[in-house]
Amino acid sequence: MPDDGHSFDLATAVAGGPEHWTAEVDPGWTVAGRPNGGYLLALATRAALETAGQPHPLAVSAHFLAPSDLGPAELEVRRLRAGRSLSTVRVTLVQEGAARLEALVTAGRIDRDADPGWRRSGGPDGLAPVEDCVPGRPELPGGMRANLLEHIDLRLDPATLGWLAGRPGGRLDMRGWVRFSDGRAADPLALLQVVDALPPTSFDLGLASWAPTVELTVYLRGVPAPGWLACIVRGQLWQGGWFDEEAEVWDSAGRLVAQSRQFAGARPAAPAGDARPPS
Amino acid sequence: MPDDGHSFDLATAVAGGPEHWTAEVDPGWTVAGRPNGGYLLALATRAALETAGQPHPLAVSAHFLAPSDLGPAELEVRRLRAGRSLSTVRVTLVQEGAARLEALVTAGRIDRDADPGWRRSGGPDGLAPVEDCVPGRPELPGGMRANLLEHIDLRLDPATLGWLAGRPGGRLDMRGWVRFSDGRAADPLALLQVVDALPPTSFDLGLASWAPTVELTVYLRGVPAPGWLACIVRGQLWQGGWFDEEAEVWDSAGRLVAQSRQFAGARPAAPAGDARPPS
Numbered sequence: 413m414p415d416d417g418h419s420f421d422l423a424t425a426v427a428g429g430p431e432h433w434t435a436e437v438d439p440g441w442t443v444a445g446r447p448n449g450g451y452l453l454a455l456a457t458r459a460a461l462e463t464a465g466q467p468h469p470l471a472v473s474a475h476f477l478a479p480s481d482l483g484p485a486e487l488e489v490r491r492l493r494a495g496r497s498l499s500t501v502r503v504t505l506v507q508e509g510a511a512r513l514e515a516l517v518t519a520g521r522i523d524r525d526a527d528p529g530w531r532r533s534g535g536p537d538g539l540a541p542v543e544d545c546v547p548g549r550p551e552l553p554g555g556m557r558a559n560l561l562e563h564i565d566l567r568l569d570p571a572t573l574g575w576l577a578g579r580p581g582g583r584l585d586m587r588g589w590v591r592f593s594d595g596r597a598a599d600p601l602a603l604l605q606v607v608d609a610l611p612p613t614s615f616d617l618g619l620a621s622w623a624p625t626v627e628l629t630v631y632l633r634g635v636p637a638p639g640w641l642a643c644i645v646r647g648q649l650w651q652g653g654w655f656d657e658e659a660e661v662w663d664s665a666g667r668l669v670a671q672s673r674q675f676a677g678a679r680p681a682a683p684a685g686d687a688r689p690p691s
Numbered sequence: 692m693p694d695d696g697h698s699f700d701l702a703t704a705v706a707g708g709p710e711h712w713t714a715e716v717d718p719g720w721t722v723a724g725r726p727n728g729g730y731l732l733a734l735a736t737r738a739a740l741e742t743a744g745q746p747h748p749l750a751v752s753a754h755f756l757a758p759s760d761l762g763p764a765e766l767e768v769r770r771l772r773a774g775r776s777l778s779t780v781r782v783t784l785v786q787e788g789a790a791r792l793e794a795l796v797t798a799g800r801i802d803r804d805a806d807p808g809w810r811r812s813g814g815p816d817g818l819a820p821v822e823d824c825v826p827g828r829p830e831l832p833g834g835m836r837a838n839l840l841e842h843i844d845l846r847l848d849p850a851t852l853g854w855l856a857g858r859p860g861g862r863l864d865m866r867g868w869v870r871f872s873d874g875r876a877a878d879p880l881a882l883l884q885v886v887d888a889l890p891p892t893s894f895d896l897g898l899a900s901w902a903p904t905v906e907l908t909v910y911l912r913g914v915p916a917p918g919w920l921a922c923i924v925r926g927q928l929w930q931g932g933w934f935d936e937e938a939e940v941w942d943s944a945g946r947l948v949a950q951s952r953q954f955a956g957a958r959p960a961a962p963a964g965d966a967r968p969p970s
Contacts (some may be wrong), residue, residue, distance in 0.1 A: 471906035473752035477772045526931035627750035652805035
């Protein structure tokens with residue numbers, strides 16, 4: 413079990429139960445003042461796992477309803493299925509009486525020794541070695557901060573970093589390496605944070621405005637080995653102000669340990685060119 | 692609007708509202724006696740859209756809790772966000788007092804004239820022309836039936852059909868063309884059915900047992916043009932008894948109109964070889 417003294421565990425601690433939990437949305441896991449979506453999903457899923465009585469999330473689907481604030485939150489959990497091998501619960505993150513995030517969580521136990529019966533890809537293709545990557549820094553343009561990067565050691569592939577210098581790659585691509593700064597081992601719960609730790613792929617497309625996530629689904633496929641996690645994020649389509657992006661997370665033993673997909677909005681910061689905002 | 696006389700609309704009709712709907716799970720949309728997952732998702736989402744007061748689903752995330760039966764069902768819908776451009780509702784399909792399926796639906800209006808601002812792929816790569824594909828038939832091995840295929844005209848790519856003759860391709864791949872048999876035009880609601888209309892990719896891997904879906908997420912990206920829909924389905928990993936599969940649906944105008952991902956179980960039908968069932 414992870415040491416409760418690690419910052420991720422402190423920031424995702426929940427109290428109460430069995431169906432009503434309280435928590436604190438931590439100021440240390442923000443980007444530009446807002447709690448990171450992966451962090452919120454990990455917080456909500458920690459309460460879900462407690463209620464479900466299962467060790468690992470297997471499939472987590474979240475819809476983001478309204479921006480979350482820092483500070484007190486309630487997590488309302490409802491059991492939907494209670495099986496021996498699979499349990500499903502619904503969890504709603506509520507602040508000041510308003511639902512901010514709702515997720516469905518199917519949980520069970522991931523066999524840490526399972527070998528791939530078949531896999532399409534052999535690893536995180538196209539990611540530069542960690543020593544050639546660029547450390548993410550909490551200081552953002554415009555005087556904003558990504559406090560998240562005080563807790564997450566992020567190394568970004570230079571090939572997907574052109575946007576920082578005003579030369580975006582022109583694709584929905586983002587690649588990098590992730591680990592916790594304080595040495596906490598990643599587990600399936602922590603992978604919910606990891607899949608959302610990189611900048612949005614829309615930055616690589618030259619869309620500098622922040623990208624509000626509408627939906628985020630994560631499948632947990634393995635218990636990660638210690639060490640760096642390789643993250644490959646790709647989107648298929650930006651249209652009508654919406655884009656998708658799919659993340660794969662590979663552990664240091666070369667196993668695919670998480671897959672995620674999100675649906676998010678992104679509009680040009682400048683007056684609209686050939687793109688249209690969501691109708 | 693689709694003609695209510697088409698079989699898909701009759702089979703997904705809901706009555707009542709605004710938060711409590713009744714429906715009939717139709718015997719015509721089954722595979723091997725069980726209602727198809729995509730059909731159930733379309734039925735639930737029809738009620739969700741009515742409650743949300745929005746024309747199109749944008750992102751739909753469902754967890755399958757227990758097998759559904761044919762016959763009466765209740766759809767309990769709860770509003771989670773009511774915005775001008777985006778609304779989110781939760782819908783629970785209940786039969787005999789037990790939740791069988793719960794889904795989160797974010798809905799809005801898809802701009803049918805939006806052009807891609809950027810896209811990775813130009814089309815349904817690798818799919819054989821429809822005239823070279825094999826019509827799906829309701830008769831299944833072992834005396835079972837896919838009633839679904841009396842309503843859906845499915846043409847399967849011979850390259851992903853080897854399993855029918857005992858020579859599976861050995862990959863998580865399935866490709867084909869889909870349209871409604873009675874000529875109903877596909878709309879975003881119907882795409883929820885289309886993404887789940889092909890046989891599971893696990894068949895191509897040689898896993899002949901049926902594949903129970905745990906989670907299914909669909910993003911609706913466009914309003915399809917009339918004509919055949921091209922479906923490309925690929926999985927990344929089969930491990931520990933679980934596999935993922937991702938479907939892309941392209942319309943006759945060459946637009947990506949839906950993306951889905953599901954997490955499902957599949958075990959060898961014979962005594963276990965090198966694969967392990969879910970723990």
